[in-house]
Amino acid sequence: MTRIDQKTWADRIRARIDFEFARDAPPEGFPSLPLVPTGRYTDPDFYALERSRLWKRTWLLAGREEDFAGPGHFRTFDRSGSPLLLVRGEDDVLRAFYNTCQHRGAPVVREACGAAKRLRCQYHSWTYGLDGRLLHVPDRRDFGELDTSRRALAPVRCETYDGWVFVNEAASAPSLRDWLGPVAAEWSPLRGAGLRAHGTRRKRVPANWKIVADAFLETYHVRTIHPHSVSKLLDHRGAAMGLFPNGHSRMVTPKWPEAIERQRSLPSPLPEIPGLDPLFAETNPAYSLFPNLITPLDTVGFPFILFWPVDVATTDVEWTFYGPPAETSAQERGWQTLLALFDPVMEEDFANLGPMQESVASGALESIPLNYQERRIYHLHEEIDRRLGPDVPEALRVEPVLEPFWETESADIAG
Ligand code: FES
Ligand SMILES: [Fe+2]
Incomplete structure (x- = not known):
C-alpha cells in the first residue's frame, strides 16, 4: 500500500473540484448512464435475492x-x-x-x-x-x-477496523481491510479508535432501502429539497466524486466561501479532530460504504447513516454521531445541538421518499435516467447486480459501464 500525506490527497481533491466547476459537460468519454429499471425497488423476488445474496454476504x-x-x-x-x-x-x-x-x-x-x-x-x-x-x-x-x-x-x-466492528455471514468473504480498500486509508486521519458515539436517532421510512440510499448519494437535490439548510452550506456544482471497488464511493462537495467564513466566525464548543487537512473545513467529504452506510464528514465529528431494509418497501434509517469524547457539559450540549440541527435536514429528505416509493409502485415510472452528478447511485446499483449474480432477471438488470472510472489506488494517508 502506498503511503501519501493528507495534503497531497487534499490537493488532488481540490484539483478535481476545480475541474467540476469549470466543465460545461460531463468529462470526455463519460457514458450516458443506462436507464435503471424501477422494478428494482418494488419486485419481491429482487428483494428476496438481495436478502440472500447481498445482506447475508457482505460486511x-x-x-x-x-x-x-x-x-x-x-x-x-x-x-x-x-x-x-x-x-x-x-x-x-x-x-x-x-x-x-x-x-x-x-x-x-x-x-x-x-x-x-x-x-x-x-x-x-x-x-x-x-x-x-x-x-x-x-x-x-x-x-x-x-x-x-x-x-x-x-x-x-x-x-x-479502527474501532468499527463489522460482521459478515459469508465465510469466504475477503478480509474487512481488503474489502474497505481505499476507504480505509482515507478514513485513517479520522482516528476512529478515539471517537465516541454522541447520540443515535432512528426513523422508519416507507420506501425501499435503495430509494433511501440513492437520496444520500448526490447533491443534485440540495437546492430544491434543502433550500434553507444544506443549500446554504454547499455548492453542489463543484462536487468531486470517486468510485471505488466493491461499490464504495466518495463525494467531496465544496462549501460556499461565505459559509466557510460564517463557520469560522461562529466557534463551536466542540473540539476538532486533530491533524485534519483544511479541506475538511472547506468542503463536505462524504463517503458511502457499500451497501448501506453513508457518512458526511466534518471537522468535529460526523454521523454514520445506516439504511436497514425491513421489507421491500420499508427501511429503518439509523444515524449515530461520532466525535472525540465530550469533556465538559458545554461539549455535551454542543453535541445535542448538532444532533438537533441535523433532524430537520433528515426530515427534508424523508418527506420525499414514501411518495417516491408509491410512484414507482404505481407503474407510472418504468425507468430512471441518471445524470453524471448521480453516478454514485449507478455505481451502487452495478455492485448490487454483481452481488446478486446471473439470477437477476434481464428486465431488472443495470448494464455495467462504470468500472473504467474506478479509483483503485489504495493509499494510506498519513494524518
Ligand atoms: S434449545 Fe438450547 S438448551 Fe435446548
Ligand atoms: Fe438530502
Missing part, C-alpha cells in the same frame, strides 16, 4: 469496539437477516456467532445487550463459553453419543 457495521467494554459483554444483531450474537471473550477477542443454541435452536441470548460469564440457553440450559464452545449439557447421560466438541456455537466472521 455490515454492527457497532463499535467500546460497545463491548470487557470480557463477556455481548450484543445481538439481526440486520443481516439472521439472529447473530457478538461477544468479547476472556482473551479480549471480539467474536460473532449465530445466536442459535446447538440443541434445538433457541436463542442463546435473549437480551439486546448485556454481560455474562457464560452463555446459557434459557430453554434447557445448555451452556457455552464466551468463545462459543459447549461447556455443559444438563442430563448429559440421556444423550447417548452426543459429541459436545461438535456442538459449539456456529461462528460468523467478525472483524474490526
Whole structure:
C-alpha cells in the first residue's frame, strides 16, 4: 500500500473540484448512464435475492469496539437477516456467532445487550463459553453419543477496523481491510479508535432501502429539497466524486466561501479532530460504504447513516454521531445541538421518499435516467447486480459501464 500525506490527497481533491466547476459537460468519454429499471425497488423476488445474496454476504457495521467494554459483554444483531450474537471473550477477542443454541435452536441470548460469564440457553440450559464452545449439557447421560466438541456455537466472521466492528455471514468473504480498500486509508486521519458515539436517532421510512440510499448519494437535490439548510452550506456544482471497488464511493462537495467564513466566525464548543487537512473545513467529504452506510464528514465529528431494509418497501434509517469524547457539559450540549440541527435536514429528505416509493409502485415510472452528478447511485446499483449474480432477471438488470472510472489506488494517508 502506498503511503501519501493528507495534503497531497487534499490537493488532488481540490484539483478535481476545480475541474467540476469549470466543465460545461460531463468529462470526455463519460457514458450516458443506462436507464435503471424501477422494478428494482418494488419486485419481491429482487428483494428476496438481495436478502440472500447481498445482506447475508457482505460486511455490515454492527457497532463499535467500546460497545463491548470487557470480557463477556455481548450484543445481538439481526440486520443481516439472521439472529447473530457478538461477544468479547476472556482473551479480549471480539467474536460473532449465530445466536442459535446447538440443541434445538433457541436463542442463546435473549437480551439486546448485556454481560455474562457464560452463555446459557434459557430453554434447557445448555451452556457455552464466551468463545462459543459447549461447556455443559444438563442430563448429559440421556444423550447417548452426543459429541459436545461438535456442538459449539456456529461462528460468523467478525472483524474490526479502527474501532468499527463489522460482521459478515459469508465465510469466504475477503478480509474487512481488503474489502474497505481505499476507504480505509482515507478514513485513517479520522482516528476512529478515539471517537465516541454522541447520540443515535432512528426513523422508519416507507420506501425501499435503495430509494433511501440513492437520496444520500448526490447533491443534485440540495437546492430544491434543502433550500434553507444544506443549500446554504454547499455548492453542489463543484462536487468531486470517486468510485471505488466493491461499490464504495466518495463525494467531496465544496462549501460556499461565505459559509466557510460564517463557520469560522461562529466557534463551536466542540473540539476538532486533530491533524485534519483544511479541506475538511472547506468542503463536505462524504463517503458511502457499500451497501448501506453513508457518512458526511466534518471537522468535529460526523454521523454514520445506516439504511436497514425491513421489507421491500420499508427501511429503518439509523444515524449515530461520532466525535472525540465530550469533556465538559458545554461539549455535551454542543453535541445535542448538532444532533438537533441535523433532524430537520433528515426530515427534508424523508418527506420525499414514501411518495417516491408509491410512484414507482404505481407503474407510472418504468425507468430512471441518471445524470453524471448521480453516478454514485449507478455505481451502487452495478455492485448490487454483481452481488446478486446471473439470477437477476434481464428486465431488472443495470448494464455495467462504470468500472473504467474506478479509483483503485489504495493509499494510506498519513494524518
Ligand atoms: S434449545 Fe438450547 S438448551 Fe435446548
Ligand atoms: Fe438530502
